[in-house]
Amino acid sequence: MTPSIPILPTTSVGSFPKPDYLKRARAQASRGEIKEKKLRELEERATREWIHFQEEIGIDILVDGEMYRDDMVTYFAETLKGFEISGLVRSYGNRYYRKPVVVDEIKRAKPVTVEWFQFAQHLTKKPVKGMLTGPYTIMDWSFNEYYRDRRELTLALAEVIHEEAVDLEKAGAQYIQIDEPAISVRPEELPLAIEAMKIATRGLRAKTITHICYGDFQKIYPDLLEIPVDQIDLELSNSEFDLLALFKRYPFTKEIGLGVIDVHSHVVETKDQVKERIERALDVFRPEQIYVDPDCGLKTREVQEAKDKLRVMVEATKEIRKKLEMASLNR
Amino acid sequence: MLTVTVVSHYPKIGDSPEEQLLRRSFGQFDRKEINEAELERIKDEVTQQVIQEQIEAGVEVITDGQIRWDDPMTYLAGKIKGFTLTGLLRYFDTNTFYRQPIAAEELEDPGGLVVKDFQFANAISSVPVKAVLTGPYTLAKLSRNRYYKNEEEFAARLADILGEETKRLARAGAKWIQFDEPALLRFKKELPLFEKIWTRLASFFPEGIETILFLNFGNLQGIYPAISELPVGSLGFDLAGPPATKHGGSAEQFGGSENWRILERTPLKKKLVAGIVDARNTKMETEEELSKKLERLLALVSGEDLSLSPNYGLEFLPRAAAKKKLAHLSKVVREFREAKVKV
Numbered sequence: 286m287t288p289s290i291p292i293l294p295t296t297s298v299g300s301f302p303k304p305d306y307l308k309r310a311r312a313q314a315s316r317g318e319i320k321e322k323k324l325r326e327l328e329e330r331a332t333r334e335w336i337h338f339q340e341e342i343g344i345d346i347l348v349d350g351e352m353y354r355d356d357m358v359t360y361f362a363e364t365l366k367g368f369e370i371s372g373l374v375r376s377y378g379n380r381y382y383r384k385p386v387v388v389d390e391i392k393r394a395k396p397v398t399v400e401w402f403q404f405a406q407h408l409t410k411k412p413v414k415g416m417l418t419g420p421y422t423i424m425d426w427s428f429n430e431y432y433r434d435r436r437e438l439t440l441a442l443a444e445v446i447h448e449e450a451v452d453l454e455k456a457g458a459q460y461i462q463i464d465e466p467a468i469s470v471r472p473e474e475l476p477l478a479i480e481a482m483k484i485a486t487r488g489l490r491a492k493t494i495t496h497i498c499y500g501d502f503q504k505i506y507p508d509l510l511e512i513p514v515d516q517i518d519l520e521l522s523n524s525e526f527d528l529l530a531l532f533k534r535y536p537f538t539k540e541i542g543l544g545v546i547d548v549h550s551h552v553v554e555t556k557d558q559v560k561e562r563i564e565r566a567l568d569v570f571r572p573e574q575i576y577v578d579p580d581c582g583l584k585t586r587e588v589q590e591a592k593d594k595l596r597v598m599v600e601a602t603k604e605i606r607k608k609l610e611m612a613s614l615n616r
Numbered sequence: 617m618l619t620v621t622v623v624s625h626y627p628k629i630g631d632s633p634e635e636q637l638l639r640r641s642f643g644q645f646d647r648k649e650i651n652e653a654e655l656e657r658i659k660d661e662v663t664q665q666v667i668q669e670q671i672e673a674g675v676e677v678i679t680d681g682q683i684r685w686d687d688p689m690t691y692l693a694g695k696i697k698g699f700t701l702t703g704l705l706r707y708f709d710t711n712t713f714y715r716q717p718i719a720a721e722e723l724e725d726p727g728g729l730v731v732k733d734f735q736f737a738n739a740i741s742s743v744p745v746k747a748v749l750t751g752p753y754t755l756a757k758l759s760r761n762r763y764y765k766n767e768e769e770f771a772a773r774l775a776d777i778l779g780e781e782t783k784r785l786a787r788a789g790a791k792w793i794q795f796d797e798p799a800l801l802r803f804k805k806e807l808p809l810f811e812k813i814w815t816r817l818a819s820f821f822p823e824g825i826e827t828i829l830f831l832n833f834g835n836l837q838g839i840y841p842a843i844s845e846l847p848v849g850s851l852g853f854d855l856a857g858p859p860a861t862k863h864g865g866s867a868e869q870f871g872g873s874e875n876w877r878i879l880e881r882t883p884l885k886k887k888l889v890a891g892i893v894d895a896r897n898t899k900m901e902t903e904e905e906l907s908k909k910l911e912r913l914l915a916l917v918s919g920e921d922l923s924l925s926p927n928y929g930l931e932f933l934p935r936a937a938a939k940k941k942l943a944h945l946s947k948v949v950r951e952f953r954e955a956k957v958k959v
Contacts, residue, residue, distance in 0.1 A: 371898060372631045372934025377704060377713040378686060379642040381629065384934075386898050426711065430899040470709050 290412075292572050292609060293563070294345040295602050296542070298496050298518060299357075299416050299464065300582030301350035302591050307331045311355075328353045329404065336408045338592060342599050346460055346576070347413045349405035351584070356382055357418045357464065358426040360397075365445060367391035371428060385427040387438060393445040396452045403456050412460055415453035419465035419495065420446050420485060421478035426467060439477055443484035454491045461486075462494040463514070469497055472504040483513050494518055494542060498581050502528055507535040518542025520580040522554075526562060532569045541570055544580035545601075546594045551586070553593040559601035572609055577602045618953070619676045619923040620946050621889065622930065623830060623852070624688070624748045624796060626666045626681030630935035638662045638683065659684050660736060667741050673939050674946025677744045677792055680737035682929070686715075688750045688796065689758055693717035696777060697724040699759070708798060708833045710896075710932065717759040719770060725777045731784045738789060747785045751795035751829070752778050752817055753810050758799060771813045779820025786822040794828040794852070801834025801871070807842060818847035828852055828889055832928055835871035841882045852889030854927035855879070855909065856901075872927065876912075883916045890917075891927030893945050898937045906948040924949060 303311070307327050314324045335350035354360040362368035362385030369388050373381040398416065406413045420442035424435060432438035450461050463485055468478045486493045496518040502509070506528075509517065517537075521528055521544045545562040546554060566575060577598060583591040629636045641658040644650045650658075666681035685691040687707060693699040694717075701715040730747055737745045755778075756771035764770035778795070785793055795817075800810050814829075821827055829843075830852035836843065844851060854871035872894070892909045893901055913922055924945055930938035 372936050373629055374934055375628060375931060376711055379639055379646075381639065428898040430897070470706065 290345050291606060293602050293606050294576050295599050296344065296346035296414065296576055296578045297339075297348045297350075297595070298542070298544075298548075298578055298580070298582050299348055299351055299414075299462070300354070300584035301335050301348075301352075302584050302586050302588045303352055304331050304334070304588055307352060325353075332401070332405055333408060336405055336413075339595075340409055340411065342596050343603070344595065344599060345411065347405070347409060347411050348416060349401055349413060351416065351582070353401060357466075357582075358423050359383055359385055361418055361423055362427065364393075364395070364397040365391055366394050367431065368427070385423075387427055387429045387431045389431055391438075391441045391445055393448050397449055399449070399452050399456050402453055402458060406457060413458070414460040414462050414494070415450070415456075415458035415491070417446055417449055417453075417461065417463045417485075419463045419468075419478070420481040421474070422465050422467040425470070435474070436477055439481045440484065443481035446485045447487055450485060450489055450491075454489055459491055460494060461489060461491045462496060462518070464496040465512075466496065466498050468495075468509075468512075469501060469505055472501070475505050475508055479511050479513065486513050492516065494540075496542065496581070503531065506531055510538050514539070516540035516542055516576060518544070518576070518578065520544045521566075522547040522562065522580050526565055529565060529569050537570060537574070540574050540576060541566075542576045542578050543570075545577055546579035546583075546598055548579050548581045548583050548586065548594075551590060553590060554597055556597050556601045556604070559597055560605055563602065563605045567605075618919040618949060620674055620942075620949050621677040621746065621923045621925045622670060622675055622679055622942070623832075623891065623895070623925055623927070624679060624682055624794075624929035625685065625931040626670065626679070626683075626929070627931050627933060627935035627938050628662065628666075628681075628683055635665070635935060637665075663733075663737060664740055667737060667745075669935075669939055670942065671741070671743055673942035674950065675743070675942055676946075677746050677923070678737075678741060679746050679748050680733050682748065682931075684733060687712065689714040689717060689755065692729055692750055692755065693759065695726045695729050697726065698722055698763070705758075708802075712932075714758070717755075719759060719761050719763045721763055723763075723773050723777060725780050727780075728784060729778075729781050731781070731788050734785055734790055735788050744791060746792035746794055746828075747790045748794045748796065749778055749781065751797035751814075753806075753813050754797045754799035756813075757803065768809055768812065771809070772816055775813050775817040776820075779817050782817075782820050782825070782827075783822055786825050790825070792826045792828065794830055795848075796830045796832075798831065798833040800839070801831055801836070804838050807839050811846065814846050814848070821847070826850065826887075830889065832871065832891065835874035836878050837874055840878050841884075844884055844886050848886075850887035850889050850921075850923070851884060852891060852923075852925065854891045855913075856892050856894040856927040879916060880912075887921040887923070888913070888917045889923045889925055891925050893924075893926040893941050895926035895928040895930050895938070895941070896932045898933060900937075900940065901944060903944060903948050903951075906945060907952065910948060910952060 310327045313319045331352040339347045367389040369386045370383045371386045374384045375381050423442050424439040493514040494516040495514045498520040545559050629639045645655045663683045670678040698721045699717040704713040705716050707714050734747045752774035755774050761770040827848045828850040829848045832854045856872045
C-alpha cells in the first residue's frame with residue numbers, strides 16, 4: 286500500500302551528487318577502461334543508496350537522483366533519434382558541455398527514462414517522481430540544423446516528451462515533473478513554452494510539475510501561471526524570497542514547489558532558517574498548496590552537504606507541520 | 617577593400633587533446649600543479665594557436681580570440697580599480713554567464729586594459745589584428761553603480777578610461793579598434809544617452825584609426841538610421857540570425873532578418889561590418905547562401921566599405937564548427953574576387 290502524503294510534503298527537484306566511486310567509474314568508462322555493465326552496476330548502487338537515504342530521513346515524494354545522467358538535455362538527446370552531440374562549448378570559467386545538435390526529424394524509438402523510473406520505484410513504497418526535461422528547454426539548449434524555426438522544433442519535441450510522460454504514467458508514476466529552466470530567459474517566448482507544455486501534459490492523470498529557475502520572474506509573472514501543470518517549482522532561497530511580494534500582489538493559483546535550500550552554497554542552512562522560510566511562505570500560500578524542496582538539483586554539492594541540507598529541510602518541515610496541527614486542534 | 621573578419625572571441629578549446637590544453641591547465645592551476653606564470657605562458661600558447669587557426673581559415677583581420685577573457689565584462693572590469701566583481705548573471709539570452717561588476721568608488725584608469733594582449737597578438741600574426749573592447753555604455757549597463765551620481769556620469773567615466781585605452785592601442789600600432797555595445801539594442805530608448813557617451817569616447821579617437829561599433833543581441837529597428845550619425849568609422853551588426861516567427865522568438869531577440877529589412881530600406885552611409893555567418897548555430901551556411909548575401913550587400917554598400925564576419929563572437933560554437941564556418945566565408949570571398957578578375 287502506498288503511504289499517505291502528509292501536509293507540506295517534502296520532495297527534491299531532481300539530481301543528487303554522484304558519490305566518488307561513481308564519478309571515478311564514469312571517468313574510467315569515458316576512457317573505455319571499464320565496461321558499460323560495471324558502470325551500470327555502480328549507478329544502480331548509488332541510486333539504491335539515495336533512495337534509502339530519502340526513506341531514512343522521511344522525505345515524502347522521492348527522486349532517483351539521476352545517477353546515470355550527466356546533463357539534463359544531453360541525456361535525452363543521446364537516446365532520442367534525430368540528435369547528434371556536438372563538440373565542447375563553454376558556459377562559464379572552465380566549464381564546458383556538449384551541446385546537442387538536431388540534425389534530423391526527432392523521434393522516440395524507445396523510452397528514455399522509464400527503465401530507471403521502474404528500477405527506483407521498485408526499491409520503495411513511497412512515490413518516486415518521473416523526471417523529464419521540457420521541450421522548450423531541450424530546444425533552447427540545442428543547435429538546430431533541421432527544423433525551420435524554434436517553434437517547429439519545440440513542438441516536435443513536445444510530442445516525444447508527451448509519449449515519454451504517457452509511458453511513465455503507465456509504469457506507475459503518480460508525479461511527473463517536466464523541467465523548463467530555460468523558460469525564464471526570453472519572456473516573449475513564454476507562449477511557445479506554454480503551447481508545448483499543453484502537448485506534453487495532454488490527457489495525463491498523474492500530478493504534473495514544472496521546475497523553473499534563474500530568471501527575471503517579474504517579467505513572466507503572472508502569465509507563468511498559464512503553464513498547464515498542477516505545480517510550479519521555484520527557486521526562492523537564492524533570491525531571498527523576494528518573489529513572495531510578487532505573489533502577494535497576484536495570487537499564486539497553483540501548487541508551489543517551495544525551494545527552501547540554496548543549492549549554490551556550501552553552507553548548510555539551520556533548521557530555524559528553513560522554518561522561517563516556510564513560515565514566510567505560509568503568509569502567502571495555503572498549506573495545501575506547498576511542497577517543500579531545495580531550490581534546484583543538488584548535483585553540484587558534495588554528497589555530505591546535500592545529505593545535511595536535506596535532513597535539515599525534513600526536520601524543519603516536520604516541526605512546522607506539528608505547529609499547523611496544533612493550531613488546527615486549538616481552533 | 618572587401619575584407620573577411622571576426623567579431624570578438626574564438627573557442628578556447630577544441631575536441632583533440634592538444635586543443636584542450638587550456639582547460640587542462642586551468643585544472644592543474646586549481647590543483648596548484650602549475651603556477652600563475654606557467655598558466656600565463658599557456659594562455660599565450662593558446663592565443664598563438666587560435667591566431668593561426670583564424671589565418672588558416674582565411675580571416676584577413678583577426679582578433680586575439682580573447683583567450684584570456686572569462687566573459688565580456690569580467691576581464692575589463694577586473695582590471696579597473698573601483699569595481700568589485702560579484703555573483704554570476706546570465707549574459708543576455710545565452711547559456712553563458714558573467715560576474716556583475718559593482719562600482720563602489722571612483723574608477724581608476726589602470727593604464728592598460730588590452731594593450732599588452734594586442735602587442736602580443738600583433739607581434740606573432742601575419743595579418744592585421746583588431747583590438748576589441750566592450751563599449752562604455754554596455755560596461756555601465758551590465759554593471760551596478762553605487763558611486764556615481766547617475767548612469768550618465770558612470771558611463772562617462774568608463775568612456776574616459778576606454779578613450780585613454782584607444783590612444784594607448786593606437787600608440788602600440790593598432791589600426792582597427794572595435795567596441796561591442798550589445799546593451800544598446802536592449803535599451804533603445806536610451807539612444808540619446810548613448811550618443812552623449814559616444815561623443816565623449818570619440819573625442820579620444822586618434823587620427824588614422826579605423827573604429828568599429830558592433831551591435832548584436834537584437835535588431836536596429838527604431839535606432840537606425842539615427843545611429844549612422846555616430847562618430848565612428850564602421851557599424852557592424854547581425855545579418856544572419858534566424859527570423860522572428862509568430863510564436864517562437866520575437867524581432868527583439870533575433871536581429872538578422874529584421875536588420876536586412878531595415879538596411880535595404882535605408883542604405884548605410886558608413887562602412888559596414890556585415891555579420892552574415894550565424895555564430896549561434898552549427899548549421900553551415902551554404903556557399904550559395906553566402907554568395908547571395910554578398911551580392912545583396914554590394915547593391916547597398918561599395919566593396920571598399922564592406923567587411924564580412926560572423927554575427928557574434930565564435931565561442932558559442934564548438935571550435936571545429938567555428939573554423940569551418942570561417943573557411944566557408946573566406947572561400948566565398950576568394951571566389952568572388954577571382955570571378956571579378958576574370959570579368
